[in-house]
Amino acid sequence: MPSLGRLHLITDTRPGRDPLTVVRAALTAARADLVVQVRVEDSATDRETYDLARRVVALCAPYGATCLVNDRLHVALAVGAAGGHVGADDLPVAAARHVLGPAAVLGATAREPGTAAAAVTAGASYLGVGPCRPTRTKEGLPPPIGMAGVRAVAGAVDVPVIAIGGVTASAVPELRAAGAYGVAVVGALSGAADPARATTELIEALTC
Numbered sequence: 507m508p509s510l511g512r513l514h515l516i517t518d519t520r521p522g523r524d525p526l527t528v529v530r531a532a533l534t535a536a537r538a539d540l541v542v543q544v545r546v547e548d549s550a551t552d553r554e555t556y557d558l559a560r561r562v563v564a565l566c567a568p569y570g571a572t573c574l575v576n577d578r579l580h581v582a583l584a585v586g587a588a589g590g591h592v593g594a595d596d597l598p599v600a601a602a603r604h605v606l607g608p609a610a611v612l613g614a615t616a617r618e619p620g621t622a623a624a625a626v627t628a629g630a631s632y633l634g635v636g637p638c639r640p641t642r643t644k645e646g647l648p649p650p651i652g653m654a655g656v657r658a659v660a661g662a663v664d665v666p667v668i669a670i671g672g673v674t675a676s677a678v679p680e681l682r683a684a685g686a687y688g689v690a691v692v693g694a695l696s697g698a699a700d701p702a703r704a705t706t707e708l709i710e711a712l713t714c
């Protein structure tokens with residue numbers, strides 16, 4: 507399996523956003539270092555999710571970038587995505603691994619070392635860890651775990667830790683120092699005036 511990209515762009519499908527324009531811009535800057543996670547609103551239909559994911563897979567392919575699908579693993583399989591991401595309200599990790607198969611990339615959300623280690627045992631190939639900082643992008647989240655929380659999880663597992671929640675380029679050095687392998691962002695790219703430039707800044711912070 508190729509190594510996991512360090513910058514995960516999660517699509518912002520809130521009203522008024524233009525996720526495909528942001529994906530295109532990020533791909534030109536990050537190329538194969540980019541992982542695009544297709545994440546839609548809960549109210550989106552499977553058909554809408556499929557149509558978006560199919561387009562993201564096609565955009566990623568020429569760059570060798572990775573496309574994952576959040577929650578809806580049947581969509582991941584249908585569009586030929588590299589894998590998916592599951593959390594507490596989704597299929598259990600072992601069931602997700604069963605659905606996707608042994609070669610797929612499978613991410614799982616974790617906030618503390620015990621659940622993180624259990625997710626890896628169940629078949630997760632990376633962990634999404636957070637929210638590490640305050641964010642307004644998703645409602646109903648538990649309190650941020652901070653750098654100490656990221657460090658605790660990273661110390662407990664041997665798979666890549668992807669920090670999520672309020673991540674900006676300026677936060678990347680302390681996240682890396684805490685053991686994060688990479689970061690997942692919505693607002694840092696979706697809300698950027700120049701998403702390609704913002705992508706370059708994140709990649710430089712992640713690879714310097």
Ligand SMILES: Cc1ncc(COP(=O)(O)OP(=O)(O)O)c(N)n1
Pocket residue numbers: 514516543545576577591592593594595596613614615633634635644668670690
């Ligand atoms: C990389 C990454 N980490 C965490 C999440 C959150 O997943 P989940 O807890 O299932 O919440 P939703 O995104 O489904 O609302 C993620 N998507 N990606």
Ligand SMILES: Cc1ncsc1CCOP(=O)(O)O
Pocket residue numbers: 636637640641642643644647670671672673690691692693694
């Ligand atoms: C889906 C999700 N899960 C935890 S934080 C988050 C949203 C992260 O968005 P942002 O990068 O804008 O803080």
Ligand SMILES: [Mg+2]
Pocket residue numbers: 576577591592593594595596
């Ligand atoms: Mg989920």
